[in-house]
Amino acid sequence: MNTLDLLVKNLTKLPGIGSKSARRVAHFLLKADGSWVHELASQIGNLQKNxxxxxxxxxxxxxxxxxxxxxxxxxxxxxxxVEQPEDINTIEATGDFKGLYHVLTGVISPIDGMGPEELTIGMLIHRLKGGTVKELIIATNPTVEGETTALYLVNLLKKSGLKISQLASGLPAGGDLEYADRLTISRSLKGRRTLLKAEEGLRSIGILNKEKPLF
Ligand SMILES: [Zn+2]
Structure with a gap:
């Protein structure tokens, strides 16, 4: 396979890039300013290191x-x-939230082998034990997995004395926080609802088997 076709093949591995877009990008790079292409390549090369x-x-x-x-x-x-670091950018773009964040690095998804242990929940508990945090806003995506994760956290922290709320509905069900518009997220933040009892939901989906007291 020649250099151009190899690049096209690799570009199709990027999210949202099909073979047609990949070819367009590759041809664009061929014709673009050489120093810019080098800069771009080195930024990509150094991304994971920096x-x-x-x-x-x-x-x-x-x-x-x-x-x-x-x-x-x-x-x-x-x-x-939030689920992923990119969700922070989405919420920051609203300018409505002035608190801190916690990235779970995923959601509970038994099908994908993702249990609570795979997430950064331990780190979150550690932060909460400092005593400074009084409120937790759960901004997982409105998907089954996102909701499951939210319910898991509510149950885990129900005795903590923290105020726990969730982004109000208005976000498209099954959607992705990253693609929701600023206004929707902004409204969702302002209209967040406090979660109370969530154990029933967790029991019904088999997440809640053993209870570890944390506080
Ligand atoms: Zn930080």
Missing amino acids: VKKCEHCGNYTDKSPCPICSDPGRDRSVICV
Whole structure:
């Protein structure tokens, strides 16, 4: 396979890039300014080396703690729990949230072999035990897995004394936080609902088998 076809083949592995788009990108790069193409290539090459996860929240950052965790102006009494680092950008874009974040790095999904242990829940509990946090906003995606994860957290923390809320509905069911528009997320943040009892839901889907007291 020649150089061009190899690049096209690799580009199709990117999310949202089909073979037609991949070919268009490859041809664009061939005709583009050489120094820019080199810069782009080196940025891609250095990405995994330079970008790490924040030791506190799991956000992607060049320097840990990340700019959000190290910002003295942020409200340390509220943590917004998200699935992935990119969800932080989505919520930050609304400008409505001034607290801190916690990235779970996924959701509970038995089909994909993702249990609560695979997520950063232990790290979250560690942060909560500091006593500064008073409220948790669960901003997992409105999918079955996202809801399952939210219910799991509610149940786990129900005796913690924390106020736990979830982004209000208005987000498209089965949708992705990343693709929801700013206004929807902004409304969703303001209209967040407090979650009360969630054990029944968890029992029915078999998540709640053993209960480990955390607080
Ligand atoms: Zn951070």
